Amino acid sequence: MISRLSQLARHLLRPYPEFSRLSASRSSGLASRIMASADERNSRTIHTAACLIIGDEVLGGKNLKRVEVIEDDEDEIVEAVRRMSDRYDFVVTSGGIGPTHDDITYQSIAKAFDLKLILHEEAYERMKKLTKPSKSHPNFSWDVESPAKTARLRMVYLPIDESRDLAKQALFPRDDLWVPISVVNGNIHILPGVPRLFESLLQGLKPFIVDRLVDPEGKGIFRAIISTPMGESAIAGYLTDLADRVAHKGVKVGSYPRWGKKNNTVTLVGRDKEYIESLVPEVVQKVQGKRVQNEGEDDEPEVVASTAT
Incomplete structure (x- = not known):
């Protein structure tokens, strides 16, 4: 299953046409659209589009049951992670955890499960230790407040359930990477969208879950x-x-x-x-x-x- 997710990541994270579902945040006319007749749907102006890919061969096995591509929209993310957390034992998300305004995965998933975004001290310390100097910020200092520091800190404020063991909520599969795998609601694993990082961290995740896998090496299929x-x-x-x-x-x-x-x-x-x-x-x-x-x-x-x- 891990290798199949890596293969899908390489395929799905390439640039693709923007197919998106109607966002709940833009659903003022949703009720009337649901009640629309087939003839009305067949003639209305096209503002949104979706692509549904169907087939066992796309998923490639018994374990991987669903792959969805959604937009950077809070309501879309909230709905999707709640539904998938309820339906599947192991869920991986990819993308939307960078330093910019449109990287809203952490805040959206926190909202989905009524959690706070809390500075993860270990992730922050690892970030300071392992982040290489940037030519675009030659005078950057972790000791001085700046827009660049604020942006970087967005990546280490994680959705945290303060009633649970913190060690189970942030995993560090690679010693040479500061990027954590945030684990929310016990089965949502939040990974970066950069294919190289996604694959590396996903492979590194295997030792944490191997004893729970039905068929660890995929040899049973x-x-x-x-x-x-x-x-x-x-x-x-x-x-x-x-x-x-x-x-x-x-x-x-x-x-x-x-x-x-x-x-x-x-x-x-x-x-x-x-x-x-x-x-x-x-x-x-x-x-x-x-x-x-x-x-x-x-x-x-x-x-x-x-x-x-």
């Missing part, structure tokens, strides 16, 4: 991949029947078209490797395909046309 020249509609009936037959064993059947390619992909995913292997010959026969180790490995090389001069 087994996937068989079958490449087929048949179209999805031609095998849909068989795959539907197969999915019903194997569901009691915890096996999920996937079907994925590969546009522009000769072959499509069928997958069998679950924890019972022996049972999945027993299904492979049948699936190969029914979809007129063959077993492959990686999707697309049997693709024919593309022919590049050349022109004579």
Whole structure:
């Protein structure tokens, strides 16, 4: 699960078009919009947009259940972290914990759980020790109050539950980084959005949670991949029947078209490797395909046309 989150971070933290959901803070007309008819929705001016990505293969396993991208809006963050904290055992957030005005993750999550933002002394001391001098602030001093110091301190005022053990609410996975992982409500883990830092801290988090993981190394998830020249509609009936037959064993059947390619992909995913292997010959026969180790490995090389001069 940790490695899959790192892969998703590299993908999702690239620049992307600004798809956002309607913010609760701008919901004066929300009631009327909810009651709108399909025809009204089909003709209204487009002010907001959303993108919903659906598929087991995107999440890549049994543990990771949801990935959301939301805007820097307090109400959006409050709603999302409350809901996800209630629904999932382990939640990671990424981004919005820098020194600028739009970095509102800490204050929003504090509000979500009725907590105070409190200066974390250990994080502050580590920040002073490990922060390198900046060319943009050559005369900066930790002993002198300044806008630059105030901005930096925003990053070490953490959401703290004063009734709980402080050691459980801020983790330091890397000795060479001052950045803490703030842990709120027991299962919300707040990480920076910079991909390099996110991946490093996420990997460093593993020793803190490994004894709670169902499958620490991800070895319990087994996937068989079958490449087929048949179209999805031609095998849909068989795959539907197969999915019903194997569901009691915890096996999920996937079907994925590969546009522009000769072959499509069928997958069998679950924890019972022996049972999945027993299904492979049948699936190969029914979809007129063959077993492959990686999707697309049997693709024919593309022919590049050349022109004579």
